[in-house]
Amino acid sequence: MVKFLNTSATNYFLEELIKSAKDRLILISPFLRLNDRIKELLEDKNRLKIDVRVVYGKSELQPEEISWLTELFYLRTSFCKNLHAKCYLNEELCIITSLNLYEFSQVNNNEMGVLIQRSEDAELYQEAYEEAQRIIRISDEVRISVETIGxxxxxxxxxxxxxxxxxxxxxxxxxxxxxxxxxxxxxxxxxxxxxxxxxxxxxxxxxxxxxxxxxxxxxxxxxxxxxxxxx
Structure with a gap:
């Protein structure tokens, strides 16, 4: 059964989705500027050696994001041209929403979305997962090096x-x-x-x-x- 999410519910279940990831985590968002809470959760996933894929597409990474990302060994970042989808998945849950992984959106905007649970609708979850994988395949992985001065x-x-x-x-x-x-x-x-x-x-x-x-x-x-x- 698909669950409707308003703004506060979207933010709540996004945190729960990240926290409950045991094997994999996929975060697809055109804009990427993470708040401190999401960074804290992703740092914990990194400590637990959880494979995290982040796909963004609407703007270049900010310097503070680059600096933070260089410290996370198990997080890989990709750029996808013309990306407009916002989709967040772990091995059991999927959120499809209007919410960007962007501080302003998470605090100021009115958002809507849906929560898909694999245990309740495996077919729908699989369709969303396969589309997320397709987006990852067509994305260019961003190699962030700490020695880029030329x-x-x-x-x-x-x-x-x-x-x-x-x-x-x-x-x-x-x-x-x-x-x-x-x-x-x-x-x-x-x-x-x-x-x-x-x-x-x-x-x-x-x-x-x-x-x-x-x-x-x-x-x-x-x-x-x-x-x-x-x-």
């Missing part, structure tokens, strides 16, 4: 360098006389960085050595290192 973003990095005594990874590589990619490999081998799901993360050792994670509002995440840093 020539086009050096002005941002230089501003950081001028405010500290530290260098970006690319500038440190230039000073040492090697390629940036080779320096990243050496930093990883030495334990200052680690790679998880294709993304570079600064380790506790890297932080103790004076390394810092930074976020450029325009160009995304990168690292700073002490000018005197030595491998």
């Amino acid at each position: 020539k086009e973003s050096e002005s941002t990095a230089e501003a950081d360098e001028q405010s500290t005594d530290k260098l970006t990874t690319s500038k440190l590589a230039q000073k040492i006389g090697i390629k940036t990619i080779d320096l990243i490999e050496q930093l990883t081998h030495a334990g200052y960085l680690e790679v998880r799901d294709g993304k570079n993360y600064i380790t506790f050792k890297g932080k103790n050595a004076g390394g810092e994670f930074r976020m450029s509002p325009k160009y995304g995440p990168y690292f700073l290192w002490p000018e005197s840093f030595r491998l």
